[in-house]
Amino acid sequence: MSHLAPVFLTVHVLTAIVAFGPSFIFPLISRMAAEEPQHGLFALRLIRMISRRVMIPAALAMPVSGLLLIWAEGIDLPATHWLLLAMGLFVIAVGFSILVQLPTIERMVVLAGRMSAGGGVLAAGPGAELATSALRAVGGTAATDNPAAAMAALGARARTGGMVLGLLVIVIVTLMSTKPAF
Numbered sequence: 001m002s003h004l005a006p007v008f009l010t011v012h013v014l015t016a017i018v019a020f021g022p023s024f025i026f027p028l029i030s031r032m033a034a035e036e037p038q039h040g041l042f043a044l045r046l047i048r049m050i051s052r053r054v055m056i057p058a059a060l061a062m063p064v065s066g067l068l069l070i071w072a073e074g075i076d077l078p079a080t081h082w083l084l085l086a087m088g089l090f091v092i093a094v095g096f097s098i099l100v101q102l103p104t105i106e107r108m109v110v111l112a113g114r115m116s117a118g119g120g121v122l123a124a125g126p127g128a129e130l131a132t133s134a135l136r137a138v139g140g141t142a143a144t145d146n147p148a149a150a151m152a153a154l155g156a157r158a159r160t161g162g163m164v165l166g167l168l169v170i171v172i173v174t175l176m177s178t179k180p181a182f
Contacts, residue, residue: 002071002072002073002074004072005069005072005073006070008065008068008069008072009069010059011068012062012065012066013067015058015061015062015065018054018055018058019055019056019058019059019061019062020055020165020169022050022051022054022055022057023055023162023165023166023169024166026047027159027162029043029046030043030047030155030158030159037104039106039111040110040112041109041112044105044109044112045109047105048102048105048106048109051097051101051102051105052102055097056094056097056098056102059093059094059097060094062090063090066087070083076112076177081182082175082178082179082180082181082182083175083176084173084180086171086172088122088160088174089168089171089172089175090172092168093165093169093172096161096164096165096168097165099159101158101161101162101165104154104157104158104161105158107154107159108151108154108155111147111150111151112151113155114147115147115148115151137139145157
């Protein structure tokens with residue numbers, strides 16, 4: 001074991017906390033926004049900003065510290081099934097975050113912004129096309145007639161995605177902390 005292993009482990013754990021920790025707070029932010037709808041757009045923009053500028057960059061940096069840790073500890077990666085499984089789940093979680101969860105939040109931000117500008121209905125102007133496409137993405141053309149229902153559908157999709165990601169993180173952390181022999 002290299003004398004650098006503790007440094008790499010510290011960096012890896014701190015990066016994991018930054019990458020995945022905030023997602024456990026998003027349901028609280030969402031609940032508060034539901035109680036005070038006038039702050040819903042701000043809450044969505046906050047979640048989007050934290051995801052884009054903090055969580056995803058940290059998650060994308062994690063493989064570097066992880067690979068350095070594997071090297072420093074001299075881990076035989078092909079023989080370490082729990083680690084391979086954790087790495088696979090990590091790739092799934094990051095891919096899901098970038099390809100599904102973040103676009104869902106983006107659609108919600110655009111739709112909420114357009115609804116705010118129009119007093120609960122879609123306002124015309126810049127972004128109206130994106131808001132309309134966001135509505136169609138969750139319910140076809142009928143959804144364009146009911147932005148509130150479309151927002152509810154997007155919210156349900158975001159909640160479900162958040163639960164999936166939370167479960168993936170719990171499984172990954174469990175694998176990393178218990179290092180099961182299989």
